[in-house]
Amino acid sequence: xxLKKTPLIVAIAGKxxxxxxxxxxxxAKVISTSCKYKLLLIDADPTHPHLSQMVKLVPxxxxxxxxxDLIDNTISKKEDFQSLAETIDFKVYNAIKESKDFSLFSIxxxxxxxCFCPSNMLLRKVIESISxxxxxxxxxCEAGLEQINRMVIHSVDILLIVTDISLRSVxxxxxxxxxxxxxxxxxxxxxxxxxxxxxxxxILGKLGEYELPxxxxxxxxxxxxxxxxxxxxxxxxxxxxISFQKIKETINNILEI
Ligand SMILES: Nc1ncnc2c1ncn2[C@@H]1O[C@H](COP(=O)(O)OP(=O)(O)O)[C@@H](O)[C@H]1O
Ligand SMILES: [Mg+2]
Numbered sequence: 001x002x003l004k005k006t007p008l009i010v011a012i013a014g015k016x017x018x019x020x021x022x023x024x025x026x027x028a029k030v031i032s033t034s035c036k037y038k039l040l041l042i043d044a045d046p047t048h049p050h051l052s053q054m055v056k057l058v059p060x061x062x063x064x065x066x067x068x069d070l071i072d073n074t075i076s077k078k079e080d081f082q083s084l085a086e087t088i089d090f091k092v093y094n095a096i097k098e099s100k101d102f103s104l105f106s107i108x109x110x111x112x113x114x115c116f117c118p119s120n121m122l123l124r125k126v127i128e129s130i131s132x133x134x135x136x137x138x139x140x141c142e143a144g145l146e147q148i149n150r151m152v153i154h155s156v157d158i159l160l161i162v163t164d165i166s167l168r169s170v171x172x173x174x175x176x177x178x179x180x181x182x183x184x185x186x187x188x189x190x191x192x193x194x195x196x197x198x199x200x201x202x203i204l205g206k207l208g209e210y211e212l213p214x215x216x217x218x219x220x221x222x223x224x225x226x227x228x229x230x231x232x233x234x235x236x237x238x239x240x241x242i243s244f245q246k247i248k249e250t251i252n253n254i255l256e257i
Contacts, residue, residue, distance in 0.1 A: 008157050011139040015163070016048070030252075040131065044141050045142045051106070052106060070084055107123050148176060165193065167206065173207070218247070
């Protein structure tokens with residue numbers, strides 16, 4: 001067996017609502033079905049943290065909660081700063097929820113109003129420290145450019161950008177790829193066009209013009225819609241579903257599993 005020194009980090013980015021979390025879930029299903037890799041999922045979307053429900057693995061505590069508790073304890077001086085700093089690693093490791101197929105860590109939602117920057121900065125450090133225990137790390141990113149511009153997603157090997165068949169999502173993909181060139185050290189980039197139906201020559205044309213390589217096209221999948229309607233976790237979708245098959249083919253090409 002080949003022993004890897006560093007994990008393969010795959011980030012899934014794109015405009016809001018295009019299917020990032022669905023794609024992350026389907027990739028997790030492909031990788032866990034192969035049983036070859038120790039897999040960590042990171043739900044890095046603080047506004048729509050749906051990954052855990054989609055994969056049926058909900059951690060008891062999020063990074064945001066750890067951070068909020070740390071601030072509370074520092075302010076109320078329940079613990080001195082030194083001992084708090086020493087326990088943070090332990091708390092982060094305990095926040096990784098494990099199942100037999102994969103593990104999941106969640107950035108969580110801030111409890112009060114305010115910005116996600118502090119959690120995002122912490123997340124960058126956390127990704128670096130917890131990833132080394134895994135072979136593959138999948139990061140379901142926040143919509144848009146923020147986490148790439150702020151270098152939260154810095155050490156990424158493969159950047160997958162999801163679009164739908166709207167030109168707006170292609171423009172977002174272009175901006176993400178430009179930011180990623182500046183702020184990340186990705187080795188491979190690829191576009192996944194999701195919810196494809198009808199004629200999409202202009203979308204393909206634009207992506208060609210922007211020199212963004214298309215990895216696959218996922219059609220509108222009735223089975224996904226049915227799962228959505230019934231509120232079922234997407235990880236349980238049939239391996240015969242068209243969306244799973246497309247992602248399987250793509251991931252097989254990238255990871256050779
Ligand atoms: N190929 C598809 N066919 C049908 N429904 C889809 C497809 N891809 C995504 N969806 C649905 O679109 C919605 C948004 O997907 P989601 O993965 O949550 O987007 P994002 O994470 O980018 O915000 C979900 O309800 C999802 O089930
Ligand atoms: Mg999402």
